Amino acid sequence: MKGIRTRHKWEPYVWLLPSILLIAIFVIFPILMVFRLSFSEISKSGVVGDFIGFQNYIDAVNLPAFKTVMLNTFWWVISVVGISTLLGFIIAMALNQKFHGRKIARSILVLPWATSLVIQASVWNYIIKYEYGNLNNVLLNTGVIDQAVNFRSSFRIEFLWECTVGIFVTIPFVTFCVLAGLQSIDNELYEAAIVDGAGFWQKLRMITIPLVKPALTVSTVLNIIYVFNSFPIIYTMTKGAPANQTDTMITYLYMLSFYDRKKGPATALSVIGFLILCLCAGLYMRFVMRGEEEA
């Protein structure tokens, strides 16, 4: 028998109760709250008024920055998740080889994962400063460039920098998920493949990728969620300026509700974001549940 028998049928539920309560109050309740607010009139001071149907949603879609913000969010998620998955995979492949100092390399590469995003973003903010930033300083000192480069000459470039920092902090998660997957692959598979005369690409395509696919899927889906929800990088580096041109949905709804006092449209945006996440969550659940059944 796998597991233990309980005396009463209701006992397992008692074990689950604290956890259910915690999640219900602090996760589920706010969700319901946001839903209710999004259909209510909310005054600037936050007083909740009558039911007004979809007015908040119409207001949200008609906000001048709405389209820019949605596009930014799209590019933000796609570029950060896509590039960090690719780079993380390559780095994991490298770390899976045997060489001296591999343990040290692992400890170093995990650093960005353990560091608070607001701190990472602050440091990069300093590094790419035009007047005295460390990157310009180093490049000038070593004679790679003759003249200081303005790394933040336009908001588009600033947004690219934000994506770069996003990629930088996301890579470790992918690397270590894939690495865990790689290390569970039986070495005999590769040996057999070598006997059969398989080359590097064939081994990659026929063995490595199919076998790390579960780990890769988990990390990709979780990353989509994290990156979508990411707030500190953009908030620290540009605060969405100028005029919400570098905002993603999350920073935009923060600005809307806590600076511009437009709580109504902000809650509507929250719900839209929530539904997008639900879609991702659904995909993830389908994958995880399938994994459960196979096991």
Next chain:
Amino acid sequence: MTETARQNRIAMILVLLATVLFLAVCTMPLYYFNVTVHTQKSPNTFVGDEKYTETRAEVEQIAEGFRAEGMEAEIREEVTERTNSKGETTSLVTFTVEQTLAKNLWSFPGSSLSSAHIFRLLLVLVIIGGFAAMLGTRKSFGAAVRDLPKRDRRLRSITPYAAFVAAILVVVFVLANNVVFSRTLSLYQGGHLTEGKEEYYAALARFLMGSSAAENAESLLQHLSFEKSNMIWLLVPACVILLIAGLMLRYGQIKNTLLKMLLILFVVGVCLITLYPYYVMLITAFRSNQETTDMYFLHLLPTEWKWENLTDIVRKGVPRYLLNSVMVAGGATLIAMLCGIPAAYAMARMDFKGKKAFLGFVIMSQMFSPVVLLIGIAQLMSTLHLNDSVWGLMLINAAFNQAFAIWLLRGTFVAISPEMEQAALIDGCGTVGALTKVLLPVSAPGIVTALIFVFINSWNEYTISTVLISTASNRPITVGITQFSSFNMIEWQYLFAASLLATVPVVILFMAIEKHLTAGLTSGGVKG
């Protein structure tokens, strides 16, 4: 002649080629300097008058003196027109004697410039590499690689590694030369840098003109200009040729080991990029405010380590923020564990209706970072009178980390066989006893992993705290550090000193659990 001998012969030719190339580059003139060796002014003159001719003759004589010593000397004259007190226009003629000095790499080993150290090391490595190849093949020229005597095998191993490091050092050396000749010089000449000026000029003058020039170095080098030749990059192929030769001698083939070296190069590069922001954080945390915004900063480390920055941030309330963070993260971890362990236990060991639904419920809650629900959470917290308090943050962090905690713990529990608990139950121990006395002690590593993971997540949380906390004394450290970066004035040194304090403990904790964590996140749960 055997295959091995033929290959060894090619390798030895390559060693020779590398040496010749290296020596050739060393003797090429690579750095050109324009030095003013003599200046003489002739005021109140007109071009072509008696005084002018006299001075010109004097200068000419000095230049001749230089030429007699075998040096190049060029006379240049500059005329500035002036009106004197009587209203007459006269000229000031300035004569300068200029030399173009071409320096090759042999000038480096004996000099006291900072880049010379790198070149000396480079030279030593190449010499060792070359000699190791010679000595390692002297007695066993035609022998197959696997039959090599131990001594020769070791000797031959030296060459590729020495050449590999040397190739990297070439790049470092070229960059260091740019720092020494171009950047440092222009900063001193422009007056942006004053500290250590005399020593720098003396060292440079000694390098350029021998020891006699060091005395009035500053006046000599005031108008020094510098040009470089790109031929110096030929040192890289020289080292690579030596590397390939070494690999052929030691392994009989080059592909695998070369690939491995490229791999190491790649990993080292990635590590350096990863460490870069931490390095910037570290050095900025200990610099003076003036140095943090100095665009002419020329050192790898702060010129003077400002430990006061740490005491300053202590005065500015950072210990309070750290304490708040410890409370929030510690409390959140405790709550998450107290709720999560029983749930994970039930999930791992018991059969009940709705197990799948609960799993779905948990995973769903993991999908939503609190950010998208900010407004709802803020509303909820003000209803519970928990906004602006560390208790509220504790509960929120515990709730949003519940999913991961259950996920990791369940994976740990499932991996442990239930037999011992079953035995304990038969002995009359209740389910609570089976959990606390039997299962928990054996699953300690997994529990610690989950514990630390929740702790770090709560410690690094920023967004909810900015929204909920308005009183300064309730801020956790992540929010606390932002007080040093206001809109018009950023005190970088304080910002990064506080960041350093916030980063170091969690980074150490994280490194401790990294291995268990990733295995738990990806497979532990899924395998079930």
